[in-house]
Amino acid sequence: MDEILDGLTQIDCDILVIGGGTAGPMAALKAKKKNPKANVVLLDKANVKRSGAISMGMDGLNNSVIPGYATPEQYTKEITVANDGICDQAAIYRYASECYGIIQELDDFGIRFQKDQNGEYDVKKVHHIGTYVLPMPNGDTVKKALYRQLRKARINIVNRYMATRLLTGEGRIAGAVCVNTRTAEFLVVRAKAVIMGLGAAGRLGLPTSGYLYGTYENASNSGEGYAMAYHAGAGLANLECYQINPLIKDYNGPACAYVAGPMGGYTANAQGERFIECDYWSGQMMQEFYDELQGGKGPVYLKLNHLAEETISEIERVLHIVERPTRGHFHKGRGTDYRKQMIEMHISEIGFCSGHSASGVFVDEHARTTIPGLYAAGDMANVPHNYMLGAFTNGAFAGLDAADFIADVDFAAYDEAEVEAERARVLAPTKRDDGIPPNQIEYKTRRLVNDYLQPPKVTAKMELAQQRFEEVREDMEQGMYVRDSHELMRALEASSILDCAEMAASASLYRTESRWGLYHNRVEYDRDDENWFCHTILTKGDDGKPAHRKQEVKPYIVEIAEDEKDAYNNQRVGASVAAE
Amino acid sequence: MPLAQTATTVPVTVNADLCIADKGCTVCVDVCPLDVLRIAETEDGSKTAYMKYDECWYCMPCEADCPTGAVTVNLPYLLK
Numbered sequence: 001m002d003e004i005l006d007g008l009t010q011i012d013c014d015i016l017v018i019g020g021g022t023a024g025p026m027a028a029l030k031a032k033k034k035n036p037k038a039n040v041v042l043l044d045k046a047n048v049k050r051s052g053a054i055s056m057g058m059d060g061l062n063n064s065v066i067p068g069y070a071t072p073e074q075y076t077k078e079i080t081v082a083n084d085g086i087c088d089q090a091a092i093y094r095y096a097s098e099c100y101g102i103i104q105e106l107d108d109f110g111i112r113f114q115k116d117q118n119g120e121y122d123v124k125k126v127h128h129i130g131t132y133v134l135p136m137p138n139g140d141t142v143k144k145a146l147y148r149q150l151r152k153a154r155i156n157i158v159n160r161y162m163a164t165r166l167l168t169g170e171g172r173i174a175g176a177v178c179v180n181t182r183t184a185e186f187l188v189v190r191a192k193a194v195i196m197g198l199g200a201a202g203r204l205g206l207p208t209s210g211y212l213y214g215t216y217e218n219a220s221n222s223g224e225g226y227a228m229a230y231h232a233g234a235g236l237a238n239l240e241c242y243q244i245n246p247l248i249k250d251y252n253g254p255a256c257a258y259v260a261g262p263m264g265g266y267t268a269n270a271q272g273e274r275f276i277e278c279d280y281w282s283g284q285m286m287q288e289f290y291d292e293l294q295g296g297k298g299p300v301y302l303k304l305n306h307l308a309e310e311t312i313s314e315i316e317r318v319l320h321i322v323e324r325p326t327r328g329h330f331h332k333g334r335g336t337d338y339r340k341q342m343i344e345m346h347i348s349e350i351g352f353c354s355g356h357s358a359s360g361v362f363v364d365e366h367a368r369t370t371i372p373g374l375y376a377a378g379d380m381a382n383v384p385h386n387y388m389l390g391a392f393t394n395g396a397f398a399g400l401d402a403a404d405f406i407a408d409v410d411f412a413a414y415d416e417a418e419v420e421a422e423r424a425r426v427l428a429p430t431k432r433d434d435g436i437p438p439n440q441i442e443y444k445t446r447r448l449v450n451d452y453l454q455p456p457k458v459t460a461k462m463e464l465a466q467q468r469f470e471e472v473r474e475d476m477e478q479g480m481y482v483r484d485s486h487e488l489m490r491a492l493e494a495s496s497i498l499d500c501a502e503m504a505a506s507a508s509l510y511r512t513e514s515r516w517g518l519y520h521n522r523v524e525y526d527r528d529d530e531n532w533f534c535h536t537i538l539t540k541g542d543d544g545k546p547a548h549r550k551q552e553v554k555p556y557i558v559e560i561a562e563d564e565k566d567a568y569n570n571q572r573v574g575a576s577v578a579a580e
Numbered sequence: 581m582p583l584a585q586t587a588t589t590v591p592v593t594v595n596a597d598l599c600i601a602d603k604g605c606t607v608c609v610d611v612c613p614l615d616v617l618r619i620a621e622t623e624d625g626s627k628t629a630y631m632k633y634d635e636c637w638y639c640m641p642c643e644a645d646c647p648t649g650a651v652t653v654n655l656p657y658l659l660k
Contacts, residue, residue: 001618050611050641140644160615181615209659212635213614219637220613250659326638326653333660437583483583486615486633 002484004430007185008423013041013156014406015399016176016191018163019225020044021052021218022388023197023378023395025146026102028155030399031195038403041189042155045162045181045489046220049147053199053218053355053379054388057140057322059259061113062126062387064103064134065096069123072096076558078129081567082282083358083384084516086238086535088554090365091383091394099393103134106392109145112138124262127280128567133258139322161187163224164492165422166194166232166374169414173373176228177422179492184430184485188419190411193373193402196361197395198225200243200379201500203493205349205454206446207252212439214252216245216348217379225380226352227496229361230503230546235370235537237362237382237551239507240520242455243353244286248302249346253324255302260319263311268303268342276571281356283517284568289347290455290518301342312338347518349446350454352500355391357519358384362537367398373405373412428480429491435481438491445472445498453501455521457508465505473498506546507538591638591656592617592631598650601627608642608651617642 014035017028020042028042044051065075075096076089107113114122114135125131136142150157160181167174167188175190202217213219229236246267248255257267257279269275269292276288292300304312316338320328330336336343354360360382367375375398378391386394429435452465476498482488513528514521534550541547594608601619608629609617616633629651636656643651654660 046613046615047610050639050645051613055613055637055639055641056644159610207659209656211656211658213637214656214659215637218613218639219635251655252659325640325644326655329638329653330655330660333655489615490635 002182002486004184004485004488008188009185010188010190012190012411014038014191015040015193015195015402016189017042017195017197018176019052019197019199020048020157021197021199021378022054022391023398024195025150026392026395027195027197027377027399029149029153030396031403032153032155034400034403038406040155041158042150043158043161043163043178045160047159048150048157050143051220053221054142055218056325057142058136058388059139059256059318059322060133060135061103061389062258063132063385063389064123065099065132066103066121066123066134067100070130070132073558074130075132077560077564078127079385080556080558080560081564082280084283085533085565086515086553087358087384088364089557090554091363093557094365094397095383095386095390095393099389102389102393102396109149111136111142111145126258126261128278133262135259135318136322137318162489162492163228164426166228167414167418168232168371169412171372172412173371174412174414177419179426180485181489182485184488186423192406192409192411193375195375195377195398195402196225196229196380197378197391198380200351200353200355201226202351202353203497204351204446204500204504205449207349208346209250209252212443216247216252217351217353221379222493223352223496223500225361225376226503227499229369229376230499230540232371232374233540234374235362235539236503237360237535237537239352239359239503239538240511240536241283241358241516242350242504242519243357243359244350244518245281245348245356246286246289246345247348248327249344251327251330252348253327255343255345256319257302260302260304260315263315264307265302265304265315267345268301269297270299271297272303272342274573277573278571282568283357283519285517285571286347286519287517287521288571293347300345302345303342304338305340305342309339350449350504352504353379354382354384355379355387356385357516358382365397366401367394368401373409375402426492429482430488432481435479436475438480438482438487438494441472441476441480442494442497445469445494445501449501449504453504453508455518457520457522459509459524462505462509466502469498469502469505503538503546507536507548510548511536588634589657590631590634591636591654592642593652593654594629595650596628598648599628600648601629605647607645607647611641611645613637613639613641
């Protein structure tokens, strides 16, 4: 079982979709629907049935733009302000304009959304300005509904294959090198277009519990998308805008203020007082959260114990069935009853995830990366705050555009030596008789991430991190050792995690200002609109290390008035409100 | 080979009396996003699923999708 076999197979397809979580299945479906003759392959290192961030489901759409409740203009403005101004609005605006159609399609798939007595969508207000949160009472059925559609559309599903590197040639995408996670056999996929939906870099920081897999994100999302895009030469945007989320301490899962908030729950300090006006996640909100934790007013809690019994029962019903159902087990184990106790919260380890922040592979409003024929969508692409509905919608854009792209091209020729070099890299830990196991390489990398990269960011600490990461890289490249194909998968993940850690340090050092609240709080620098109102683009330099450049923020489609720009900067509750 | 054998308590447990791996069922193994479950053959030749790698996101597809209710997901000790 899990023995390491020697083997290499090559297959050809029109469109290779890597990642069967949220964006990937929708991309595959849309591409196939637009071009039924196209051979679409959907590949996942786990099993598409239950892979990705929404493995067990999702409790709601956090960013639905539904006619009658919100407009694309309003949503674009809100997200621009929430993301501190740094975004190309075209991608957000297109998402906002077309996501309602995706909601209706999901509805047709059998994924129901909460409706009021009149049959209208029951949208809730959580954001600072607009109303976008739509609960999903049967959100636990999402993956099953998607899987049915994939089978119906005859998408070719390849499970338990992990893509390790992209292949390029003739200035565009050519395919990917993949390895079987059960046998270590190789699969080279030649493709005319490749769509990446590999999720967040969720195993970057180390959770305070010390358990490597006790992460906020699905622990299988270990940053391969970021690493592969980097090594293929694609641009990555604003990686210094980390993801840090409020969560249930130790359990490390979401506290779900988006569920509890509209029902009367709120984030409170040790005195049971509100300290933030709005529970919507932004870097500015996280800064207030951090200040409360560090400033002697913590712990911070999710407060529900003032609510009526029927409200609490409803909150429990939603939170203990969908998204992270072990949450109920966790509270039970500690004797926490929402009726009596407040729930202790904390802030998450750092990660890359545009689903909640903005760090990702650079894409435009068609989900195109900087490499022709290569697309990215979902948590790993840089459309800010795009959550699950963003993954579906941007995944759809990628699938639609890729279906057109393949019509005009044949397979790009790539250098066979690249495949051989990748085989040698992947298999190196299997060729040794002794050495460092991947879990120790990973633990050390992530412990260093916590020690030196966690905001507030300090230049000297981040430079120390870079030195330590180089030492770990040397150990990894010269001495990592695995005994079976499962450990080999972990070794490859450790390599992606280290790549992401190096990118996080390097990107954070490059932007010499503070922005996005806690996400990029550089203590030695203030906000500097004159020099840093721009994207930062990270690419792989000629020396094999991250290179950086500035890229202008495209002119806004929806203008932001001067007095609206600060809507997310004033998160702290004023004295009068706190006293209520 | 100097790799140490460090004991660890694993979060996923399987009730061998309910598990139908004998009949060829591999549902829990298949659905695990982290691929940490395997089928073991016991001394009397019967088969049962078990957690081989302590790398669990306590996400629950293995428990939810098990056709006989044999699988229980507990919280990893370090964070429970």
